[in-house]
Amino acid sequence: VVSTQSTGSSGINAEYGKQWYQRRVRGVTFTLFIFCTIHCGFLKPCDMSFSKFNIKEDNFDVEKAVRAAKFGNWSTVFEIIKKKPYLINCIPEQRSWAILHQAVYWNDLDVVTKLLDIPNCDALVKTKRSRNNDADPSSTPKEVAQQMGGRQAIVNRLDNHVQNLRNKRFGGDIIYVVPQKEGEEEA
Numbered sequence: 001v002v003s004t005q006s007t008g009s010s011g012i013n014a015e016y017g018k019q020w021y022q023r024r025v026r027g028v029t030f031t032l033f034i035f036c037t038i039h040c041g042f043l044k045p046c047d048m049s050f051s052k053f054n055i056k057e058d059n060f061d062v063e064k065a066v067r068a069a070k071f072g073n074w075s076t077v078f079e080i081i082k083k084k085p086y087l088i089n090c091i092p093e094q095r096s097w098a099i100l101h102q103a104v105y106w107n108d109l110d111v112v113t114k115l116l117d118i119p120n121c122d123a124l125v126k127t128k129r130s131r132n133n134d135a136d137p138s139s140t141p142k143e144v145a146q147q148m149g150g151r152q153a154i155v156n157r158l159d160n161h162v163q164n165l166r167n168k169r170f171g172g173d174i175i176y177v178v179p180q181k182e183g184e185e186e187a
Contacts, residue, residue, distance in 0.1 A: 062090045069102035085120045098125045104141045
Protein backbone atom coordinates (compact mmCIF):
# COMPACT_ATOMS: atom_id res chain seq x y z
CA VAL A 1 0.00 0.00 0.00
CA VAL A 2 1.33 3.36 -0.98
CA SER A 3 1.04 6.02 1.69
CA THR A 4 0.15 9.41 0.31
CA GLN A 5 -0.46 12.89 1.45
CA SER A 6 -2.66 15.35 -0.37
CA THR A 7 -1.05 18.50 -1.69
CA GLY A 8 -4.36 20.25 -1.17
CA SER A 9 -4.53 21.23 -4.84
CA SER A 10 -7.70 20.59 -6.74
CA GLY A 11 -9.71 22.47 -9.30
CA ILE A 12 -11.92 22.46 -12.32
CA ASN A 13 -11.18 23.89 -15.72
CA ALA A 14 -14.67 23.90 -17.22
CA GLU A 15 -13.47 25.37 -20.50
CA TYR A 16 -11.68 22.13 -21.35
CA GLY A 17 -14.04 19.85 -19.46
CA LYS A 18 -11.42 18.42 -17.18
CA GLN A 19 -11.07 18.15 -13.48
CA TRP A 20 -7.70 17.59 -11.92
CA TYR A 21 -6.36 16.39 -8.64
CA GLN A 22 -2.83 16.25 -7.37
CA ARG A 23 -1.41 13.69 -4.98
CA ARG A 24 2.07 13.42 -3.60
CA VAL A 25 3.42 9.84 -3.59
CA ARG A 26 6.94 9.12 -2.37
CA GLY A 27 8.02 12.69 -2.97
CA VAL A 28 6.56 12.89 -6.49
CA THR A 29 3.46 14.88 -7.34
CA PHE A 30 1.05 13.09 -9.66
CA THR A 31 -1.78 14.88 -11.40
CA LEU A 32 -4.94 12.92 -12.16
CA PHE A 33 -7.08 14.31 -14.96
CA ILE A 34 -10.61 12.97 -15.13
CA PHE A 35 -12.76 13.49 -18.18
CA CYS A 36 -16.47 12.76 -18.15
CA THR A 37 -18.44 12.50 -21.36
CA ILE A 38 -22.14 12.92 -21.68
CA HIS A 39 -24.29 11.15 -24.27
CA CYS A 40 -23.77 13.81 -26.94
CA GLY A 41 -20.00 13.30 -26.83
CA PHE A 42 -19.04 16.68 -25.38
CA LEU A 43 -16.82 16.93 -22.35
CA LYS A 44 -18.15 18.24 -19.07
CA PRO A 45 -16.43 18.65 -15.71
CA CYS A 46 -16.66 15.75 -13.29
CA ASP A 47 -18.83 16.25 -10.25
CA MET A 48 -16.34 14.25 -8.15
CA SER A 49 -14.68 16.19 -5.38
CA PHE A 50 -11.11 15.62 -4.25
CA SER A 51 -12.28 14.14 -0.96
CA LYS A 52 -14.12 11.30 -2.77
CA PHE A 53 -10.81 9.71 -3.76
CA ASN A 54 -9.25 7.30 -1.31
CA ILE A 55 -5.79 6.47 -2.62
CA LYS A 56 -5.38 3.40 -0.41
CA GLU A 57 -8.74 1.99 -1.46
CA ASP A 58 -8.03 2.80 -5.12
CA ASN A 59 -4.62 1.11 -4.85
CA PHE A 60 -6.30 -2.01 -3.44
CA ASP A 61 -8.98 -1.95 -6.16
CA VAL A 62 -6.46 -1.52 -8.98
CA GLU A 63 -4.40 -4.44 -7.67
CA LYS A 64 -7.55 -6.55 -7.28
CA ALA A 65 -8.82 -5.71 -10.78
CA VAL A 66 -5.49 -6.38 -12.52
CA ARG A 67 -4.99 -9.61 -10.56
CA ALA A 68 -8.53 -10.71 -11.49
CA ALA A 69 -7.79 -9.89 -15.14
CA LYS A 70 -4.54 -11.87 -14.96
CA PHE A 71 -6.53 -14.95 -13.94
CA GLY A 72 -9.43 -14.27 -16.34
CA ASN A 73 -11.98 -13.36 -13.65
CA TRP A 74 -13.78 -10.75 -15.74
CA SER A 75 -16.85 -10.42 -13.53
CA THR A 76 -14.64 -9.05 -10.73
CA VAL A 77 -12.87 -6.72 -13.16
CA PHE A 78 -16.10 -5.25 -14.52
CA GLU A 79 -17.58 -4.95 -11.03
CA ILE A 80 -14.64 -2.76 -9.95
CA ILE A 81 -14.47 -0.78 -13.20
CA LYS A 82 -18.20 -0.09 -13.08
CA LYS A 83 -17.75 1.60 -9.69
CA LYS A 84 -14.43 3.29 -10.53
CA PRO A 85 -13.95 3.67 -14.29
CA TYR A 86 -11.00 6.00 -13.76
CA LEU A 87 -8.94 2.97 -12.68
CA ILE A 88 -9.23 1.07 -15.98
CA ASN A 89 -5.82 2.13 -17.36
CA CYS A 90 -3.89 1.96 -14.08
CA ILE A 91 -1.05 -0.48 -13.56
CA PRO A 92 -0.15 -1.41 -9.98
CA GLU A 93 3.39 -0.88 -8.78
CA GLN A 94 4.33 -4.59 -8.82
CA ARG A 95 2.64 -5.31 -12.17
CA SER A 96 3.54 -4.62 -15.79
CA TRP A 97 0.24 -4.78 -17.63
CA ALA A 98 -3.07 -2.93 -17.52
CA ILE A 99 -6.43 -4.72 -17.70
CA LEU A 100 -6.64 -4.36 -21.50
CA HIS A 101 -3.24 -6.04 -21.92
CA GLN A 102 -4.51 -8.97 -19.84
CA ALA A 103 -7.62 -9.30 -22.04
CA VAL A 104 -5.32 -9.41 -25.08
CA TYR A 105 -3.20 -12.09 -23.37
CA TRP A 106 -6.35 -14.19 -22.79
CA ASN A 107 -7.19 -13.74 -26.50
CA ASP A 108 -10.75 -12.79 -25.53
CA LEU A 109 -12.22 -10.56 -28.24
CA ASP A 110 -15.53 -10.15 -26.36
CA VAL A 111 -13.78 -8.81 -23.26
CA VAL A 112 -11.52 -6.55 -25.33
CA THR A 113 -14.60 -5.15 -27.07
CA LYS A 114 -16.44 -4.66 -23.78
CA LEU A 115 -13.41 -2.86 -22.29
CA LEU A 116 -13.05 -0.61 -25.35
CA ASP A 117 -16.72 0.33 -25.02
CA ILE A 118 -15.90 1.97 -21.67
CA PRO A 119 -15.15 5.64 -22.49
CA ASN A 120 -12.15 5.79 -20.12
CA CYS A 121 -10.38 2.81 -21.72
CA ASP A 122 -7.19 3.82 -23.50
CA ALA A 123 -6.43 1.49 -26.41
CA LEU A 124 -2.88 2.88 -26.48
CA VAL A 125 -2.04 2.30 -22.80
CA LYS A 126 1.58 1.13 -22.50
CA THR A 127 3.11 -1.64 -20.43
CA LYS A 128 5.70 -1.03 -17.75
CA ARG A 129 9.06 -2.82 -17.66
CA SER A 130 8.35 -6.49 -16.99
CA ARG A 131 10.21 -8.59 -14.45
CA ASN A 132 9.97 -11.73 -16.60
CA ASN A 133 10.25 -9.94 -19.98
CA ASP A 134 6.99 -11.39 -21.36
CA ALA A 135 6.46 -8.21 -23.39
CA ASP A 136 8.62 -5.29 -24.42
CA PRO A 137 8.39 -2.26 -22.14
CA SER A 138 6.10 0.49 -23.41
CA SER A 139 4.03 -1.91 -25.53
CA THR A 140 0.46 -1.06 -26.46
CA PRO A 141 -2.20 -3.81 -26.33
CA LYS A 142 -1.92 -4.10 -30.13
CA GLU A 143 1.83 -4.63 -29.89
CA VAL A 144 1.33 -7.28 -27.18
CA ALA A 145 -1.16 -9.06 -29.45
CA GLN A 146 1.29 -8.96 -32.34
CA GLN A 147 4.17 -10.22 -30.17
CA MET A 148 2.07 -13.15 -28.92
CA GLY A 149 0.72 -14.08 -32.34
CA GLY A 150 -2.60 -15.69 -33.26
CA ARG A 151 -4.59 -12.62 -32.23
CA GLN A 152 -5.35 -10.94 -35.55
CA ALA A 153 -9.03 -10.36 -34.68
CA ILE A 154 -7.97 -8.44 -31.56
CA VAL A 155 -5.37 -6.45 -33.54
CA ASN A 156 -8.09 -5.52 -36.05
CA ARG A 157 -10.51 -4.53 -33.27
CA LEU A 158 -7.89 -2.32 -31.58
CA ASP A 159 -6.98 -0.72 -34.93
CA ASN A 160 -10.65 -0.05 -35.72
CA HIS A 161 -11.21 1.45 -32.27
CA VAL A 162 -8.26 3.85 -32.60
CA GLN A 163 -9.25 4.79 -36.16
CA ASN A 164 -12.87 5.44 -35.10
CA LEU A 165 -11.67 7.75 -32.31
CA ARG A 166 -9.43 9.61 -34.76
CA ASN A 167 -12.33 9.98 -37.20
CA LYS A 168 -14.60 11.24 -34.45
CA ARG A 169 -12.08 13.74 -33.07
CA PHE A 170 -10.01 14.82 -36.08
CA GLY A 171 -11.91 13.68 -39.15
CA GLY A 172 -9.55 10.72 -39.57
CA ASP A 173 -6.45 12.80 -40.18
CA ILE A 174 -3.37 12.28 -38.07
CA ILE A 175 -2.14 15.67 -36.92
CA TYR A 176 1.62 16.22 -37.00
CA VAL A 177 3.27 19.21 -35.39
CA VAL A 178 6.71 19.85 -36.82
CA PRO A 179 8.93 22.57 -35.40
CA GLN A 180 10.32 25.01 -37.90
CA LYS A 181 13.26 27.36 -37.41
CA GLU A 182 12.57 31.04 -37.89
CA GLY A 183 13.17 31.95 -41.51
CA GLU A 184 13.17 28.31 -42.64
CA GLU A 185 11.02 27.58 -45.67
CA GLU A 186 8.26 25.00 -45.55
CA ALA A 187 9.15 21.60 -46.95
